[in-house]
Amino acid sequence: xxxxAPMEHPKQLAEMRDLSAQLTERLREAPAGGMSAARLGVRxxxxxxxxxxxxxxxxxxxxxITRVPWTRPWFRGLANVRGRLVGVYDxxxxxxxxxxxxxxxxxxxxxxxxxxxNAALLVSRAxxxxxxxxxxxxxxxxxxxxxxxxxxxxxxxxxxxxxxELNLARLVADERFASIGI
Numbered sequence: 364x365x366x367x368a369p370m371e372h373p374k375q376l377a378e379m380r381d382l383s384a385q386l387t388e389r390l391r392e393a394p395a396g397g398m399s400a401a402r403l404g405v406r407x408x409x410x411x412x413x414x415x416x417x418x419x420x421x422x423x424x425x426x427x428i429t430r431v432p433w434t435r436p437w438f439r440g441l442a443n444v445r446g447r448l449v450g451v452y453d454x455x456x457x458x459x460x461x462x463x464x465x466x467x468x469x470x471x472x473x474x475x476x477x478x479x480x481n482a483a484l485l486v487s488r489a490x491x492x493x494x495x496x497x498x499x500x501x502x503x504x505x506x507x508x509x510x511x512x513x514x515x516x517x518x519x520x521x522x523x524x525x526x527x528e529l530n531l532a533r534l535v536a537d538e539r540f541a542s543i544g545i
Contacts (some may be wrong), residue, residue, distance in 0.1 A: 400495040404526060406474060406487040408455050408463055411526040413493055414479065418531040420473035421476070422489040431543075436462065438543040439485065444473055449483045450543070454529075457539060458511040480535050493520060501525060512537055 372439050402413035403422075423444055427452050428438040437456035451471065454463040463469065463485050471483040498518035515528030534540055 398540075402493050402495075402528075403472075404490045404493045404520075405529075406490060408460070408487060410455070411524050412529040413498075414472070414529050416492075418475045418478055420475040422486070423471050423473065425469045425471055425485070433441060433545055434543045435545055442471060442483065444471065447481060447514045449481045451475060451483050451485060452540070454484050454534075459515070474531060478531060478535050480483070482535070493526065497521060498526070518541065 401416050403419055405412050405414060405422075413459055421444075426442050426444065428440045428442045434440075435457075437453045439451040439453055442451050449471070453462050463464055469542065470486050470488060472486045472489065473483045474480055486495065501517040501519055513530050513534035515530050517525055517527045519525055
């Protein structure tokens with residue numbers, strides 16, 4: 364069963380390639396000491412997240428996702444990303460929220476080799492690099508508390524968007540991540 368059809372519009376594919384090229388170029392130009400402060404901003408549903416670039420493999424348009432029988436609903440299935448089979452996770456649904464709706468614009472955030480898993484997260488969109496110096500911490504009130512063990516501190520960017528640190532190492536170490544079977 365195919366959950367998402369490949370992107371059919373050349374314009375969208377070209378935009379994704381441009382974004383990927385821009386991110387790669389910005390990473391090359393960033394000073395070596397400043398890399399630890401660089402985070403990739405992604406939107407998952409209506410929430411914004413910051414992901415450490417050292418744990419990101421790539422962001423690609425969603426390809427066909429093949430359902431796997433007898434798995435939890437938040438494990439969407441398997442996708443082929445450049446010849447590599449990756450398990451596709453709906454992170455919001457895994458955390459207890461409503462699942463992401465299948466729509467053409469979803470992307471896959473493929474986890475980096477440093478995490479030693481073949482997995483990807485469904486994201487609504489990647490929107491570029493954010494640097495720690497440009498973010499303001501959100502106080503640890505109810506709004507600032509982490510909802511899941513893989514969530515860290517929260518920040519606001521210059522546009523007022525709240526962004527939550529997403530710790531991918533904690534995510535892949537969480538028992539739920541590996542327990543996809545029902």
